Amino acid sequence: xxxxxxxxxxxxTKRGQNVTFRCDPISEHNRLYWYRQTLGQGPEFLTYxxxxxxxxxxxxxxxxxxxxxPKGSFSTLEIQRTEQGDSAMYLCASSLDTGSGELFFxxxxxxxxx
Amino acid sequence: xxNVEQSPQSLHVQEGDSTNFTCSFPSSNFYALHWxxxxxxxxxxxxxxxxxxxxxxxxxxxxxxxxxxxxxxYLYIKGSQPEDSATYLCAFCxxxxxxxxxxxxxxLNVKP
Numbered sequence: 001x002x003x004x005x006x007x008x009x010x011x012x013t014k015r016g017q018n019v020t021f022r023c024d025p026i027s028e029h030n031r032l033y034w035y036r037q038t039l040g041q042g043p044e045f046l047t048y049x050x051x052x053x054x055x056x057x058x059x060x061x062x063x064x065x066x067x068x069x070p071k072g073s074f075s076t077l078e079i080q081r082t083e084q085g086d087s088a089m090y091l092c093a094s095s096l097d098t099g100s101g102e103l104f105f106x107x108x109x110x111x112x113x114x
Numbered sequence: 115x116x117n118v119e120q121s122p123q124s125l126h127v128q129e130g131d132s133t134n135f136t137c138s139f140p141s142s143n144f145y146a147l148h149w150x151x152x153x154x155x156x157x158x159x160x161x162x163x164x165x166x167x168x169x170x171x172x173x174x175x176x177x178x179x180x181x182x183x184x185x186x187x188y189l190y191i192k193g194s195q196p197e198d199s200a201t202y203l204c205a206f207c208x209x210x211x212x213x214x215x216x217x218x219x220x221x222l223n224v225k226p
Contacts (some may be wrong), residue, residue: 004157033213042118042203042216043158056212091158100163101146101207103214107157 002026006092006106013082014114020078021109025094032075033103034067035091043091049075050097082113116140118206120217127194128225134190135220137204141185146207148214149178149189153200161189161202194224 005024013019025032030051035043046065047057051072064082069075079086089110093103119138127133139147146165152158162171167182175192191198201221205214 035216040123040218042120042218043205045213045215048213100165102148102160102163103150103158103205105150105157105159107155 004092004094004104004106006090006109008109009107010110010112012112012114015084016081018078018080019082019111020076021090021092021111023075023077023092023094023106024073025075025092026104027073029094029096029104030072031095031097031101032069033093033095034075034077035093037089037091037108038087046077046090079111082111084113087111087113116206116208116215118204118215118217120202120204120220122220123218124221124223126223126225129194129196131194131224132190132192133194133222134188135202135222137187137189137206137217139185139187139204139206139215141183143209144182144185144206145209147180147182147187148205148207149187150203150205151200152203152219158203191222194222196224196226198222199224 007022033048034046037043047067049069064080067077089108091108093105149161150158162178164180169180177190180187201219203219205216
């Protein structure tokens with residue numbers, strides 16, 4: 001399977017714990033996005049990378065959120081000191097930076113904070 | 115944060131009915147408008163990528179139109195089938211082509 005993969009698919013944690021999600025994009029895609037989706041809402045932009053450079057981060061994100069994309073390949077999204085409001089589906093998508101810009105999504109990582 | 119609105123929020127139709135949804139987006143600084151289908155327990159998949167005012171695209175029974183001057187796009191499904199049941203998302207991209215703003219989606223349920 002050469003699509004976008006995310007791990008873990010589901011994560012249940014206690015408030016105050018740290019969690020990390022991983023995304024493996026399609027190999028030739030130089031753009032990688034993280035989105036968050038809560039019930040009844042559309043995906044909300046968190047951050048995006050062009051190769052290894054993080055070019056934009058949503059002002060909605062607190063300092064508890066950090067993302068990396070070392071060597072421009074896979075990416076990790078870490079949430080420190082989780083809160084119940086962090087419970088959501090975290091979606092990763094990749095694309096080329098030319099042409100249509102079509103996003104290819106992973107199946108998401110669902111986080112539940114107790 | 116740009117406002118992308120979709121209507122209706124949900125739709126219940128019978129198999130064979132035709133239906134349509136609306137996506138509204140800012141009419142300035144337009145770069146692209148995407149439609150995605152998101153089935154339960156799967157990842158969102160692109161249906162259409164639209165970039166030009168007046169674009170009309172078709173894939174089987176599904177088609178879409180684009181009006182960038184007034185800031186809306188319509189998605190049509192002709193003769194809905196149960197397998198069309200999904201959430202349909204539109205995503206607006208500004209001229210600088212760095213991120214997409216999604217609507218909250220239209221959840222379609224097609225009853226056999």
